[in-house]
Amino acid sequence: MSVKTLTINNTPVAAEEGKTILEAAKEAGIHIPTLCFLEGVSTVAACRMCLVEIEGINKLLPACVTQVTEAIVVHTNTPKLQEYRRMVIELLFAEGNHVCSICVANGNCELQNLAIEVGMDHTRFPYRFPKRSVDVSHPQFGIDRNRCILCTRCVRVCGEIEGAHVWDVAQRGADAYIVSGLSQPWSEVEACTSCGKCVDACPTGAIFRKGTTTAEKQRDRAKLQFLVDAREKHEWTR
Amino acid sequence: MTKDKEQMTKIKFATVWLAGCSGCHMSFLDMDEWLLELANYVDVVYSPIGCDLKEYPAGVDVCLVEGGVANQDNLELIHEVRAKTKTLISFGDCAVTANVPGMRNMLGGSEPVLKRGYLELGDVTPQLPNEPGIVPELLEQVLPIHELVSVDIFLPGCPPDAARIRATIEPLLKGEQPKMEGRAMIKFG
Numbered sequence: 001m002s003v004k005t006l007t008i009n010n011t012p013v014a015a016e017e018g019k020t021i022l023e024a025a026k027e028a029g030i031h032i033p034t035l036c037f038l039e040g041v042s043t044v045a046a047c048r049m050c051l052v053e054i055e056g057i058n059k060l061l062p063a064c065v066t067q068v069t070e071a072i073v074v075h076t077n078t079p080k081l082q083e084y085r086r087m088v089i090e091l092l093f094a095e096g097n098h099v100c101s102i103c104v105a106n107g108n109c110e111l112q113n114l115a116i117e118v119g120m121d122h123t124r125f126p127y128r129f130p131k132r133s134v135d136v137s138h139p140q141f142g143i144d145r146n147r148c149i150l151c152t153r154c155v156r157v158c159g160e161i162e163g164a165h166v167w168d169v170a171q172r173g174a175d176a177y178i179v180s181g182l183s184q185p186w187s188e189v190e191a192c193t194s195c196g197k198c199v200d201a202c203p204t205g206a207i208f209r210k211g212t213t214t215a216e217k218q219r220d221r222a223k224l225q226f227l228v229d230a231r232e233k234h235e236w237t238r
Numbered sequence: 239m240t241k242d243k244e245q246m247t248k249i250k251f252a253t254v255w256l257a258g259c260s261g262c263h264m265s266f267l268d269m270d271e272w273l274l275e276l277a278n279y280v281d282v283v284y285s286p287i288g289c290d291l292k293e294y295p296a297g298v299d300v301c302l303v304e305g306g307v308a309n310q311d312n313l314e315l316i317h318e319v320r321a322k323t324k325t326l327i328s329f330g331d332c333a334v335t336a337n338v339p340g341m342r343n344m345l346g347g348s349e350p351v352l353k354r355g356y357l358e359l360g361d362v363t364p365q366l367p368n369e370p371g372i373v374p375e376l377l378e379q380v381l382p383i384h385e386l387v388s389v390d391i392f393l394p395g396c397p398p399d400a401a402r403i404r405a406t407i408e409p410l411l412k413g414e415q416p417k418m419e420g421r422a423m424i425k426f427g
Contacts, residue, residue, distance in 0.1 A: 093335070097341070097344060099335075099337060099338060099340075099341060100331065100396065100425075100426040100427025101331055101337060101338060101396030101426075101427045102338065103427065106427040107425075107427070112425065112426060112427065115424070115425075115426065116420065116421050116424055116425055119419050119424070120424070121334070121392035121393075121394060121418045121419075121423075121424045122328065122334050122335070122382070122384060122389075122392040122394070123335075126385055127335070127336060127340070127343075127381075127382070127385075129340065129343035129344050129379065130344070131344050131346070132344075146344075215427075
């Protein structure tokens with residue numbers, strides 16, 4: 001397998017052909033913030049947190065889906081990228097109804113953590129306060145679409161790892177929302193195996209276990225990676 | 239320094255309580271003995287917990303504003319505060335994001351909120367409150383204060399803990415700006 005050499009933040013990096021800039025950076029110990037990215041499932045580059053600058057290319061590219069090429073010079077943390085990342089997070093907060101103080105994921109939320117990382121002390125965009133639905137029909141789980149950022153991790157983890165494809169995205173643009181089955185209440189979707197992988201995958205408190213209250217959400221994220229490793233690498237123990 | 243002169247150099251300090259639960263003010267009181275230290279530097283000129291004056295005075299140096307803007311009284315006061323204050327601090331998640339009071343916004347306007355609260359859930363003599371000039375009218379939406387007036391410092395948290403409040407105020411006493419960054423200073427919730 002051929003190896004590509006590139007530069008990330010003035011550090012020379014070697015990566016196998018076909019690897020993404022995100023993977024190459026991770027191997028080199030360079031942190032690039034991500035949100036919709038989830039180890040073990042396909043990449044969709046939906047959230048734009050991992051945008052990077054490549055010298056000679058006039059637009060910003062998402063590191064999670066951009067493959068390494070020979071001799072590219074990548075910058076991951078320029079003032080321009082910092083500003084765009086903060087704007088992305090501010091827009092997410094203004095778009096939905098994210099009330100950290102009463103959320104199951106308070107203190108254990110990737111959106112909240114990224115707000116801290118990008119230095120967001122308030123959002124400069126007016127809040128939309130959209131009307132969104134909550135579905136607690138499932139006996140074990142609930143989905144609160146007020147807290148959803150449409151990262152589609154639940155869609156991917158259910159379709160690709162569990163193979164049930166309970167979740168998908170309905171509508172378009174600002175009206176888009178996560179839908180179960182054929183727009184049925186979650187409890188009526190026969191395909192759901194109640195495995196709970198969507199709870200583990202959800203970066204916020206949008207999908208949760210019933211009975212958890214403020215700041216009590218736990219995730220077993222390693223389980224998802226374990227399942228993928230078991231299938232692909234035949235590593236059967238955790 | 240004479241006592242008079244000392245008095246003159248004190249910072250004119252205020253706190254304001256709009257649509258919030260007063261938890262941020264309780265957290266302010268959690269600064270405990272440091273409040274005595276703070277009292278050496280400031281004159282509390284307006285505050286629900288530190289002063290009996292009912293009119294917001296002119297020439298305030300620093301003001302902490304708790305709560306979102308939910309009614310006509312809140313709206314008038316926040317404009318008055320902005321006009322008479324050098325450093326306005328948006329104090330806590332309700333002020334910064336509208337937070338829990340803002341959750342009524344999803345019901346769409348003040349009318350469905352009042353109907354739900356006073357008619358549908360009114361067990362005894364259900365009626366809408368109507369006392370112009372005494373009971374302030376609800377605004378259609380609860381807004382974070384920076385959507386109405388300019389804000390100098392954002393101090394999020396529900397509530398911001400005492401250490402975070404102190405770390406925000408203390409530099410201002412020395413004429414410095416606080417560093418609002420990192421989990422200890424800007425985590426919401």
